[in-house]
Each structure stands twice: as C-alpha cells, then as structure tokens.
Amino acid sequence: MLVRIDPASTVPLFEQVAASLRRALADGSPAPGEQLPPARELAASLEINVHTVLRAYAALRDEGLIDLRRRRGAVVIGGASARARLTELAGELAGEAKRAGIGFEELTGILKEKYS
Amino acid sequence: MTKLIRVLTATAVLPGAVLVTAGLLASAWADRLPDPIATHWNGAPDGSTPAGVFVTVCLALGAVATAILAVTAVAALRRGRPVPRVTAGVGAGFAALAPATLISVLVPNLDVPDWHAARGGSVVVLFLVGATALGVVAGFVGGLPSPVAEHSADRPSVGLRPGQRAYWSGRAANPAMLWALALVPVAIALLPAGLSWPMAVWIALVGTFVTAVTYRLKATVDAKGVTIRFGLFGFPWRHVGLSSIREATARELSTFGDTGLGLRFNPVTGTTAYKVRGGPAMALALESGRTVLVSVDDPETGAGLVNDLLAQRTTRID
DSSP states (O other): OEEEEOTTSSSOHHHHHHHHHHHHHHTTOSOTTOBOOOHHHHHHHHTSOHHHHHHHHHHHHHTTSEEEETTTEEEEOTTHHHHHHHHHHHHHHHHHHHHHTOOHHHHHHHHHHHHO | OHHHHHHHIIIIIHHHHHHHHHHHHHHHTGGGSOSSEEEEEESEEEEEEOHHHHHHHHHHHHHHHHHHHHHHHHHHHHTTOOBOHHHHHHHHHHHHHHHHHHHHHHHHHTTOSSGGGOOOSTHHHHHHHHHHHHHHHHHHHHOBOOOOOOOOSSOOOOOOOTTOEEEEEEEEEOHHHHHHHHHHHHHHHHSTTOOOHHHHHHHHHHHHHHHHHHSEEEEEEETTEEEEEETTTTOSEEEEEGGGEEEEEEEEEOSSSTTOSEEEEETTTTEEEEESSSEEEEEEEETTSOEEEEEOSSHHHHHHHHHHHHHHHHHOOO
C-alpha cells in the first residue's frame, strides 16, 4: 500500500493519510484480516506526528473499514474494500454537489431516486 | 587493465605465492622430516600420513582452489559483473588454507626422529590467522564494483512530486511452503523403518521454526531506504539505505531459479535474494554493482517510489 502526503497542501495531513489508506483498501490491498502498518512506523517514515496517523486510523475505524485493537493494531475488516470505494465515491459526490450548488436535501433526493 | 591486475593479484598471485612458498619449503625441508609425518593432534600427535602423500594432496587442493577462484573472478570481470569484496576475500583465504595447513603441519615435524615425537600442533592457529589476513587483503585489493550501467528504460515511477512524502509497504507469503514444511516431518515419521519419535519431533520443531522464519516477508520503502523483514519475527532483516541504491525495477522471478527460495546470496553475480515465492519481485540495483531481489506483491509501486525518492534526493537541497 502506498501512503502519500503533501505537507504544502491545504488538506489536513490526517485526511491525506486517511485518503491514501482508503484508496489502498478500495484496491483490496491490504486484504481483510491483514494489518495496517504500526502507527509509529508510518509516522516515522512520513516524518509526521504519531497522533496524526492515529487520527487517520480513527477516521477509518469510524467509517467501518478497520478495527483498532490494543494488541493487534489496525486490522482490516471484511468488506472494507467495497465500503472504502463507496466512501470515496460519496466524497466525490458531495464535493461535486457543493460545487454545483446543490443542497443536501436535493442530493439525497437524487440518491433515493437512483437507489430505488 | 588495472582491474584485471587487481583481480588477478587477489585471486591468483596472493594465494599462488602462498602455494609456491609452501611447495618450496616442503621440498627444502624434505631431509629434515620423518616419514610418515604427524598430521593429527589431540593434545599429543595421534595420527600420521606418509609425507609425500600429505604434501601432494595439500598442494593439489591449493592449486585447484586457486585455479577455480581465479577463473571465476576473471570470468565475472569479463562479463561486467561485480567481484564482491566478500567473494574475493573468502575465496583467496580458502585457497590459501591448504598450503597454510601444510606449512603448519610440517613445522612441528621438523628435525624429530619419529612422528610420535612431533611437537604440539598449536602453531596451526598462527597459519590460519595468516590465511585469514591474506583473505582480508585480497578482499580489499580484488573487490570490484561492476561498471556503472545505464538506467533501465522501463524505470517505474509513482509520480511523486517535489516536496511530497510517501511510504510504501508490500508483502508476500507462500502458504504452500507452510504446508510442505509442516507435512515433511509427518511423512518422515510415517515412512517404513522411519525415525524414532524424538527425532521426528525434533525435525518437526526445526521445520516449524524454518517455516515461521521464511514463509512470508514484508518490505517497506520510505525516504530512508528499503527495509526487508522476513517471517513472523521480522528476522532476518535488512535495511538498504537510499543513498546506496542506483535504481529499482520490477521483475518476474522463477520459483527455484534466480538463486532459489529463502535468503540467498550468489557470490559470482553479487545478487542477494529475499524470496518466499516465484513471481513478481522488486530488484534493487545498488551503487556497488550488486543486486538485491525481494519477492513482493505489486513491486512496480514499490520500485516506482524508490526511483521517485532517488530523483527527489538529487534535486532536494538539504
């Protein structure tokens, strides 16, 4: 898995880390049951604070992609690949809607129509 | 030409000089030696060999080892391959071992009436140290990196822009090896006229340990370089600093070719392989001319990041 950050970007670092990992999870590597790199190792490699990495891991946990366990670290949950892809698409969708000036109610209306 | 002279000095002249010296001393001392001579010590001399046979065998072994070493090293040089220091050094030390042993055996036999009266054999340590020292010298004289090669045309990249930082981790596992190594001791134990149970258990334990160590590996890439960790315990491991890497490429390995499975070193090509399976692998071409192969999934991305970090390094002003 490739994690890439740009310290010059306006996007917060933890979001950049989370986005890279989400991309990797969407591609199916690491697979369910496998671990993400230890937060300390990833932080040292990217020369960022370990809490930044932990915050990214917490965001992925809240999205239902990984499980954070005291002993085993960050473990990928079954079905993470599809969920990660959906989260990415939903992010793009929300961004596109904002740019087009479409409100949340209208967007959910479009979604409901498409889903049924 | 100077390279050829250096390689020949290390692999032919140095061990050859020891060989010739040993031969001259053996012939000069012929009248002062008993026949047979003492050739084995266990505190006191407890084994003997006819002097002529011992001298001939030692000199022949030394000559064959020197010839093999020199031919291999020159062949490697001709093909533009590196002659690693370790190879030149260990080779020369090994080639000098037989003549060194010969002299160290002849010295305690000098001027004694019978082989039983030979002096202690501890002088052998001196000559072994001498052979080792010769190996070290040969390593420094004859160790050569390969000529700088052009960068490969198909150099992968992940498009890392200046100022960006990145981390990549890849792994590879060989579940088939896990099963094979787990089943081998069972098969041995169940064979007719098989081994005793304690022996089967012992083999099973060793098999399990070897499997745990070598059935999978993990490689990581960051701005500091490439780190390779084997197996469950992350050992053996190796860190290759970014500054010692020339370029990285992806390549396909065959399962048993390319030096074989496990942690392998080929002294002739200077290739070290960290390999748990055949298939995709990352190949690191080092500045020293050696190659490091790592069997790992998605090697294009890992190799691409290495190349991008190398490019960043040459443009970055620290």
